[in-house]
Amino acid sequence: MSKSDPVDNNGPRRAIDIVREGLEKRYRAERRFRRNGFLAITISLFSLFVLFASMIINGYSAFWQTYIRLDIFFDAELLHQEALASADYDGLVKNALQTVFPDAQNRQERRDLFKLVSSGAAFELRKRVLDDPAIIDQRKSVWVLADDDVDMLIKGHQGRNLPESERRINNRQLQWLDFLKAENRIEKRLNWTFLSHGDSREPEMAGVWGATMGSFLTLIITLILSFPIGVAAAVYLEEFAPKNRWTDLIEININNLAAVPSIVFGLLGLAVFLNFFGLPRSAPIVGGFVLALMTLPVIIIASRSALKSVPPSIREAALGVGASKMQMVFHHVLPLALPGMLTGTIIGMARALGETAPLLMIGMVAFIVDIPKGFTDPATVLPVQIYLWADSPERAFVERTSAAVIILLAFLIIMNAAAVILRKRFERRW
Amino acid sequence: MKKLVVLSVTMAFLFIGLAAVFAGSARDTISIVGSSTVYPFATVVAERFGKGGQYKTPKIESTGSGGGFKLFCAGVGVEHPDITNASRRMKDTEFETCAKNGVTEIVEVKVGYDGIVVANAKSAPLLKLTRKALFLALAKEVPDPKGGEKVIPNPYKTWKSIDASLPDVKIEVLGPPPTSGTRDAFVELVMEEGANSYDWIKALAKSDVKKHKAITNGIREDGAYVEAGENDNLIVQKLEANKNAFGIFGFSFLDQNADKIKGSLIEGMEPTFENIASGKYPVSRPLFFYVKKAHAGVIPGIKEYVAEFTSDKTWGPDGYLSEKGLIPMPDAERKAFGEAAKNMTVLKSLK
Secondary structure (H helix, E strand, O other), rough: OOOOOOOOOOOOOOOOHHHHHHHHHHHHHHHHHHHHHHHHHHHHHHHHHHHHHHHHHHHHHHHHEEEEEEEOOOOHHHHHHOHHHHEEEEEEEEHHHHHHOOOOOHHHHHHHOOOEEHHHHHHHHHHHHHHHHOOOOOOOEEEEEEEEHHHHHHHHOOOOOOOHHHOOOHHHHHHHHHHHOOOOOEEEEHHHHHHHOOOOHHHHHHHHHHHHHHHHHHHHHHHHHHHHHHHHHHHHHHOOOOOHHHHHHHHHHHHHHHHOOOOHHHHHHHHHHHOOOOOOOOOOHHHHHHHHEEEEHHHHHHHHHHHHOOOHHHHHHHHHOOOOOHHHHHHHHHHHHHHHHHHHHHHHHHHHHEEEEEHHHOOOOOOOOOOOOOOOOOOOOOOOOOHHHHHHOOOOHHHHHHHHHHHHHHHHHHHHHHHHHHHHHOOOOO | OHHHHHHHHHHHHHHHHHHHHHHHHOOOOEEEEEOOOOOOOOHHHHHHHHHHHOOOOOOOOOOOOOHHHHOOOOOOOOOOOEEEEEOOOOOOHHHHHHHHHOOOOOOEEEEEEEEEEEEEEEEOOOOEEEEEHHHHHHHOOOEOOOOOOOEOOOOOOOOHOOOOOOOOOOEEEEEEEOOOOOHHHHHHHHHHHHHHHHHHHHHHHHHHHHHHHHHOOOOOOOEEEEEOOOHHHHHHHHHOOOOOOOEEEEHHHHHOOOOOOEEEEEEEEEOOOHHHHOOOOOOOOEEEEEEEEHHHHOOOOHHHHHHHOOOOHOOOOOOOOHHHOOOOOOOOHHHHHHHHHHHOOOOOOOO
16 A cells, blocks of 8 residues: 555556546546637638639739730721710721721721720720820720620630630730730730729629629618618616517517528518509619618617626716716717627628628619719619629629629628727726 | 707608608509510510600519419509510410409400420530420429329339430439429420320310329429429529539520520420521420500500510510520511501400
């Protein structure tokens, strides 16, 4: 007994052995748990990484656009046949192309030649002439947008090694393009069109600016409506409302509303805002109302928990020095709870930014080219634009869809990062 | 200071509210709804029309032919759409609903044809199908293979079991959902024709209309036909991944993705632009749009939009819509519909 004996398997089990075995089991369980936790985080980060990587790989090429340099002669004869705004600018482009390639003779060849340049080139020339009529009868070197099929070929998305029948660019067009490249007439430039234009059927002229403005206008309405009402409701429910069955019922309803599928709000918007109130279809104002209804429960819940987190000592101290209930709430409790409320609001806004389903029923899922200027102009939002482009057959829209997703993700990351920073900076720990 | 903030916020609210109320009564953008098949063509025309500078670009929603008619026939007024696109003709029931809600002056304009193709991956074998084979592959109930004039639930699991010349692979077809006009057209052009190749089913069309319709319109629900939604890009991706699957969609998608998919032959005809235009490829359907004449003077630009759509440089054989995959109508038909559109000839009845 006094000897320091090693584990004696022949004798009865000693207490220390039992304890040691149990300890080993616990350590193993803890290590297993930590490993599983680490694995979970790794898997989620990996999935996130795969999402971002696939979007970036598919979409980064959309930020460059192929341009072709043509020597355009602004022929006065051609332009003055009609009013300057409706003259045949296509003709200027066609003449310039024919000058470079005089060997394109029959109709099919000429059509193939003109297909190399985007139909937007004519509008670019028209803009130049209308801005500065002095360039008429002059020869200028203009970089015009190439057609989206050419763009896809140059970027390597449509292989030139495929047999001709499977390509959108035939062999003759390929020869012409090689010639233009040899003459340094083909260049890839930053795609500013993507960031400054609205939607278009021609991929080379399509941009996200219309959708971005629509999102911006819609979110402003959402913010103006949901933030004051949400905060006021939360303050009332938390500070002033009596604790009885009615307020319990209200609280249950608000919590449930936060979980209602978003398309239900769209149906509500259709029935109430469009059919009953007669507001214009596809307008950001209706979108804003619908999204405000959706964001309201989230803001109320976040604000309530922010108010709950303000310790009672603050309230009692305020009341103790003689403040009235209103003064106590608005001068002492509310400012302290504000960071939490703002965080909840920003997260609610970020969720509203990414919503598509409720806007479907009120008509914001539509092809809208003009950039919306007011709250009642027809508009669409960024996630809807992504959805519409994902449905289009043109190959060039694949990369633009991914690029638009990158832009949307960037906005969401900025908003959520702002929420986190706000929380970190202004949060008070009691 | 605080009072000023509160006051200005309230004024902002009021202003927005008033603006909404007043602006709602003066819409200057043409509102178009309807078919997702006509959508790619209508959007091109709308964009060109808008670029002309005089009118705002029309707003076009892709709601499906049925959904479009529902919105269109809801009434006359600024809050209702002006034009609806359709990949099939208006039904009698829809015409009656329109009349009931006050939409009595409707102008029908056919814009061209669109082919429906049954496509599979480029690397998979090319199939030579007939409409009868497609009916037997996709219908819910088919004539008993043993013979006799009765139908049984579809027993065919592989293409080979229908026709020995077809490959021995499981039947798997990705097609449009019931809300799609493409499905309606597919049923009308392929399933009905395939079913009517059996004389006794054809005779049923006169004797027992309901039973005839049940046989021709029923699509199998046991997993061989998969409703793949409206997103044709997704169908193309799925076809690339699964070499044995087939997809049903419009010709324009085949045209744009010829490096990834190919269309099966139907009754010996390849789905090409020329074959569809000449009528040799049997599965092609007309595309329409319908205009409310009552809106033509009120919303600016409707007549001009219709004129843009019905001009030869748009819908003709050399027009820009044919580049996008629309099959133009023959000259005489084009002229007739062009005249009707220009004069806004009202549709009297659907006969």
